[in-house]
Amino acid sequence: MARGVDPVSDRPVYKQIADELRRRIETGRIAPGERLPSESALVAEFGVAHGTIRQAIQLLRSEGLAVAEHGRGVFVRNRPPIRRLAHDRFSRKHREAGKAAYLAEAERENAQPRVDVYFVGPETADTDVAQRLKIRKGSKVLARRRRYLSDGEPTELATSFIPWDLAKGTPMTEINPGPGGVYARIEDAGRRLGRFTEEVSARMPTPDEARALRLAAGTPVLTLVRVAYDVEDQPVEMCDTVMSAEHFVLNYELPAD
Amino acid sequence: MARGVDPVSDRPVYKQIADELRRRIETGRIAPGERLPSESALVAEFGVAHGTIRQAIQLLRSEGLAVAEHGRGVFVRNRPPIRRLAHDRFSRKHREAGKAAYLAEAERENAQPRVDVYFVGPETADTDVAQRLKIRKGSKVLARRRRYLSDGEPTELATSFIPWDLAKGTPMTEINPGPGGVYARIEDAGRRLGRFTEEVSARMPTPDEARALRLAAGTPVLTLVRVAYDVEDQPVEMCDTVMSAEHFVLNYELPAD
DNA sequence: CAGTGGTCTAGACCACGAC
DNA sequence: TCGTGGTCTAGACCACTGT
Structure with a gap:
């Protein structure tokens, strides 16, 4: 064992190696975006087996400190700039200016927005959707499934559900619902919006979500369920x-x- | 190779095994709280090496589907009941009823609340604290570091910072700040509260946080930074x-x- | 092609929990 | 004590990236 690892310590060797690498990252000795020593270099440096080095690197990856790129190396994660969702995201003034929420946001962030629309069409409400929209389970709803990207990087998957009676025959059923987005169309239909509720939580992504959002292993997702109510609280x-x-x-x- | 795994498939064997186990969990064949087959049983069933089985189980653990207990087995995670933070958490009526927010909440949940106070005393404001409290970096602040538990299970770590000029000589500097909590004492000091802002995000926990909250590997944390302003918006x-x-x-x- | 990370084996030994 | 999961080795071979 070369440096820094104590094979008789209580702390497993792979954790000691991870500690050492983490130290190098946190002190900037290996800067964000830079490559870590290769696995074989670490095998030589610490005098342990390949598998042990991989365990150490796996730990750093699960902490979100490093990302591996097959055939290229393991790199220190550089934290991307952060987007902030303001609480006035759904204010009427944005709707009246003809901007959907994500567009108003992208404008503020100077980012190039893009939306991939996966599906727009009728579905039947499952238990959760039915309960939140106060309709019967199995009722017809309009579903709008889409992915948002910022400067080409996927940031968010969203699915909207709108009672079919409200959506049918309106531009909401189109791929592009027009200026101000779906909320503007709901108000066009005579249902003035009164309030929104949001429920926020976090969890690890499903494999599908990780793929669609191009998430590195060990990156959690925030989940948000928003319900829009009209002024009569429907x-x-x-x-x-x-x-x-x-x-x-x-x-x-x-x-x- | 016994069942279900195709050694010539593109999909690595360990992922195929994880898929199969995930299927058993999702269909309820292995119910929440139940034990998965032991590693050696899985070695026999799938005809692969110990390490491959461990890779598969590691994947399920990182997805939050399973938790390992050394010497006992690997168990299907049973999702604990969820606490909900209402948006009226900091309403004046709770304060006037003499209840701190977490107590009002615990009462609603019928849970046994507990608080471990780690530290209450003066500290100097770092850049972030100073900026949010609009004071100079390095200024003296009262810090209150604590851990909340519900029915004995740790749920939350919280640290409050209060400008020292506002806190000094008041019950805020005591372990127990009295009925209605710190916010009630701030109002006692003549600073009527006007609004709160909250910033929510999520990330993987640091090793310290994982220990203090007794988190299973692969469980993310929600982080929340709340700033309280008085009616003059200070x-x-x-x-x-x-x-x-x-x-x-x-x-x-x-x-x- | 050489060098990188990714998968897998076969085996050893350790640490913990329950009986 | 026995069965469980946790750590580690030494080596093989594969898949991807860059030149």
């Missing part, structure tokens, strides 16, 4: 969102009374 | 919170205007 839309946690900080404001 | 407190993501759903309400 739910008119719900939106289920899965976000790459690294790209987002969600901002909220609460009154003290 | 910041009076900030609170940095790290929560076990499994235990929390954060609820917010947004106006449409």
